[in-house]
Amino acid sequence: MRSLVMPPALTRWVAGIDVATAAGSPVVDVPDHATTLLLRLDRSELIVMGPRTRAAYHVGTPGRSCVRVRMRPGRAQALLGRPLRALADRALPLRELPGLDVDRFAADPVAALVETVADRPEPAHRLDEAARLLTVVGVATTAARLHISERRLHTLFTDGTGLSPKRFARIDRLRTVLAADTGRWSDIAATAGYYDQSHMTAEFRHFMGVPPAAFTAGRHPTASPCTT
Incomplete structure (x- = not known):
């Protein structure tokens, strides 16, 4: 690549x-x-x-x-x-x-x-700000800081990203874990914004199919032929 x-x-x-x-x-x-x-x-x-x-x-x-x-x-x-x-x-x-x-x-x-x-008007930055806020605070607080309703925030995200605000934030936390350098899982969980290591492990398994220790050790699910 x-x-x-x-x-x-x-x-x-x-x-x-x-x-x-x-x-x-x-x-x-x-x-x-x-x-x-x-x-x-x-x-x-x-x-x-x-x-x-x-x-x-x-x-x-x-x-x-x-x-x-x-x-x-x-x-x-x-x-x-x-x-x-x-x-x-x-x-x-x-x-x-x-x-x-x-x-x-x-x-x-x-x-x-x-x-x-070059000739296209750049979209409003409200979604950028919402995405940034969701990495550090919850959906309700993000909506309040943007002075919009949670329903409006949900529409903004589903139209603009294809995901609900909550799922967007969950995937962002997971990607923080995947990008982390070596360290204790409890510290990585805290940095990524999880409640604790157990919460991180459950979320990781949900999205990745295996727990974090298995993934980093190379024990991945069986790969299938790419169809895209």
Whole structure:
């Protein structure tokens, strides 16, 4: 996997871009609250992948390459021109994306995306602020600090990310654990915002299919062939 450097104009829209090539070995796609644009380079096929609420363990076809663009909260909604509420755990082909030339995208993903978003108004930052707050406080407090109702917050998230605020926060905590350096599980649980280590272990098993100690030791569920 090779990560691409993005200019400031693109970082307001995109959390990361990489070019990945399957090596035929098992791969883990961890849960993710982001929507991803994926271009299959062997077919010039553009796919939108919604938030992933469970880990996927698979083996890709050796040599198959793709460009992956992980969008920031709310940006995929603005780019696609539609709410994301039905997109969680789904991968849908896109016939076209207005303003994006697929051949140009394959040749130079960064430049193609910069051109695509250049004339688009940037979405309001309320969802950005809500996502930031949810990493440190609960749903009720987030809604109160934004001066909106919890129902309005729920609509904002399901339309803008495809997830409820609570599930968005749960996945974010899990990703904090996955990104943690070595350390005591109790300390990692506290840093990620869990009640205790038992709470973290139960959540980890729910999303990843195995407890954290088994996962870090490489004892993963059996990988299946990649179908995307």
